Amino acid sequence: MRNFFVAQGDKAFRGNQVYEWLWQKGAHSFNAMTNISKETRFLLDTYFVINHIAVDQMQRSSDGTIKNAVRLHDGLIVESVLIPTKSRTTACVSSQVGCSLDCKFCATSRLKRMRNLNPDEIYDQVIAIDKESRLYFDRPLSNIVFMGMGEPLMNYNNVLKAIDKITSSEGLKMSPKRITVSTSGVPKMIRKMADEEVKFKLAVSLHSAIDEIRTSIMPFNATFPLADLREALQYWYQKTKSRITYEYVVWKGINDTQTDVNALIDFCKFAPSKVNLIEYNPIDDGTFQQASDAAINMYVKGLERKGITVTVRRSRGKDIDAACGQLANKS
Ligand code: SAH
Numbered sequence: 001m002r003n004f005f006v007a008q009g010d011k012a013f014r015g016n017q018v019y020e021w022l023w024q025k026g027a028h029s030f031n032a033m034t035n036i037s038k039e040t041r042f043l044l045d046t047y048f049v050i051n052h053i054a055v056d057q058m059q060r061s062s063d064g065t066i067k068n069a070v071r072l073h074d075g076l077i078v079e080s081v082l083i084p085t086k087s088r089t090t091a092c093v094s095s096q097v098g099c100s101l102d103c104k105f106c107a108t109s110r111l112k113r114m115r116n117l118n119p120d121e122i123y124d125q126v127i128a129i130d131k132e133s134r135l136y137f138d139r140p141l142s143n144i145v146f147m148g149m150g151e152p153l154m155n156y157n158n159v160l161k162a163i164d165k166i167t168s169s170e171g172l173k174m175s176p177k178r179i180t181v182s183t184s185g186v187p188k189m190i191r192k193m194a195d196e197e198v199k200f201k202l203a204v205s206l207h208s209a210i211d212e213i214r215t216s217i218m219p220f221n222a223t224f225p226l227a228d229l230r231e232a233l234q235y236w237y238q239k240t241k242s243r244i245t246y247e248y249v250v251w252k253g254i255n256d257t258q259t260d261v262n263a264l265i266d267f268c269k270f271a272p273s274k275v276n277l278i279e280y281n282p283i284d285d286g287t288f289q290q291a292s293d294a295a296i297n298m299y300v301k302g303l304e305r306k307g308i309t310v311t312v313r314r315s316r317g318k319d320i321d322a323a324c325g326q327l328a329n330k331s
Pocket of ligand 1: 103105106107146147148149150151152182183184203204205247249278279280281282283324325326
């Protein structure tokens, strides 16, 4: 931007002004840039477009959760979610339009992967939720999870650029410790993140620590089996010293036996970790069903006995299809 203005015979500083309008004030048009002269705004309009997102539809759950259907400049839609608790507001953002993985229990997997989101499209979802948090909850956004549509590690560069902006002093100045990237587990990319010594947190959607079972529900596991994932995670911990969170749903008749629990305990031994047992959010006719409380307790007891931290998570925003695995542009 600075070079552009210099070439136009204007001051380089003008570039900083425009940059500020774009990234800090979230301007959607050059006309909104009120400290810039009319002539310059006209010039900008001639040379550039601002491909901004627009919140097309906002739905509110009875539990306070908000889901945004976000329209991109080319008309495609992604969803992002604001999850409020007593003390926090968490943004759950998308990284791709649709998803190329085929997890059998996830509604997003039924949407074809159309394209990767650009860094600004990820950043702007965060900004939209920050604004909603200030408006409805009177506080800024406090945490971000990359648990919306898509596989963040298959859009690695753009996700990292967005996180850089979110954490930079020109952006939201948010601590990377408040950001979690969730992945189905792409070993090569986990190693890359480790090498780059990223400072955000890592969550892995595990759901089973037994290859045959994991492949049957996450076919992607056939290409990246658990042994490879485990090695990559060990490497991650060595490099970053950052504990890994495993996301895990327990389903009736799929992974609800003591053998499953033992396999998970074994898997957790390789690097300091924590298990989040998440409630299943039904998406179909009942192929998958939430396991019984007894099965959940068996997991909790088994893990705790081995000193592994485990939490049981209740779903938020289920009534508006905003919970884990329910993002599918239904409306
Ligand atoms: N592709 C990344 C980011 C999506 S995160 C990943 O897989 O981690 C979405 C989380 O919700 C994942 O942990 C996913 O396994 C989980 N999930 C998907 N469908 C679900 C459902 N129906 N009920 C509960 N959790 C689900």
